[in-house]
Amino acid sequence: MLPKATRRGLADEAADLVRDAIFAGRIAPGARLREVNLAEELGVSRGSVRDGLAQLEKEGLVRSGWHRSTTVIDVTPRDVQEVYELRAALDRLAATTARRAATEAGLDALDGLIAGMEERARDGASDSELAAADLAFHDQIYHLADNDRLTAAWHTIRSQIRLFHLCRIADAAADYRARVVEEHRKIVDLLRGDDEPALARYAQEHVDIARRVLLATMEEAPS
């Protein structure tokens, strides 16, 4: 499968740039994004910046109102609760649908992703890399489910989840590193099996575990 090579506009480019800046920590949660500033900084027109910010709003990374600056979302316990509750429902549907529709090649791809994940966990890759591998694994499950609307819903919270990962504290990361491979391997096992209720249950539990760990770190160190 070749990379998409899809023709994109400046708006998408601007959205990518701003998104990366947020994930790199160069733009903090809660910061205000002024269209004029970004337009000048990125070297594109305000219209393009505007469209790009609209895309980021679709991803839930920023919020905006009438004649009010768009701001990067805050990361509060409530936000985490909301996103992970929704994610549990989506992951459950994605997993059960993928189990019925998946081909052998598709499941093998999941094995490959887990292998890469294991390698990174052992070699001491950065937390960010590990989190990216985690997301890539779930991306593949959504891809196997082959439901455009479901994938779109996933994309409306995917970026927020990635942002949450940036707030993880060190000890939580160690805990995460110890479990991540095992948990994902269990998902693949269930995808290959016949017990759909068990798969549905575990897909939700996988998310619930992540939610609880994340909320615990936030209460310990409320930044």
Added chain:
Amino acid sequence: MLPKATRRGLADEAADLVRDAIFAGRIAPGARLREVNLAEELGVSRGSVRDGLAQLEKEGLVRSGWHRSTTVIDVTPRDVQEVYELRAALDRLAATTARRAATEAGLDALDGLIAGMEERARDGASDSELAAADLAFHDQIYHLADNDRLTAAWHTIRSQIRLFHLCRIADAAADYRARVVEEHRKIVDLLRGDDEPALARYAQEHVDIARRVLLATMEEAPS
């Protein structure tokens, strides 16, 4: 509670106008929406139309690509399958969350909505009115769940569901009219009860029934 009196821009206005035109049947599924035409017809600039169409795309009512006209979505069996599968998962989460968080006043509001629904079903209101009452009922459940991300996900398929309703054939409408009150009343009963698994199951079943009826009418008369 006063009406919001929220200040809106021309883009939102344009989005509302186009959305209504689609629901009124003045713009058919699959039709191409040219920015220049709409701008002239609505008396606003192309930029505003552009933003409005972006909003409709967020609702899944239209699709667009790079340098390609945005088009109203088609209603194929696959679209129905995708949307209703996702809706089942969302409704399940909304119902179970609402059961835990709902106040007595909130549940009473549901009773009121059902009463209005029953009245309309008896007095021979139009299918469109009945469908609107149906959506209003589920809107209230999402409101009770009090999860902004979940509500946002609901809004990305709500308009599509309304569009699907327009394709319903007469005999399916009769069937729908006979069951609609009973089914929704059962949901409220379960919301007031203690059996969460039963509520989760029935919230999904309620959607599955609608999906099957709709798909059956589409196979009989594939427009």
Added chain:
DNA sequence: CGACCATCGAATGTCAACATTCGACATTGA
């Protein structure tokens, strides 16, 4: 006769200037 390619028209992407609106600061009065 079929397939490939250049050309053209129409529609979208981009831009910079103008109009409108919000939030904050200073001012005034009790």
Added chain:
DNA sequence: TCAATGTCGAATGTTGACATTCGATGGTCG
């Protein structure tokens, strides 16, 4: 001193003109 209000600056909403791209049409070559 505090609260209400008028004023001002800065940022967003809106607009029309310009640049770019897609799809079709027609022609040419194998």
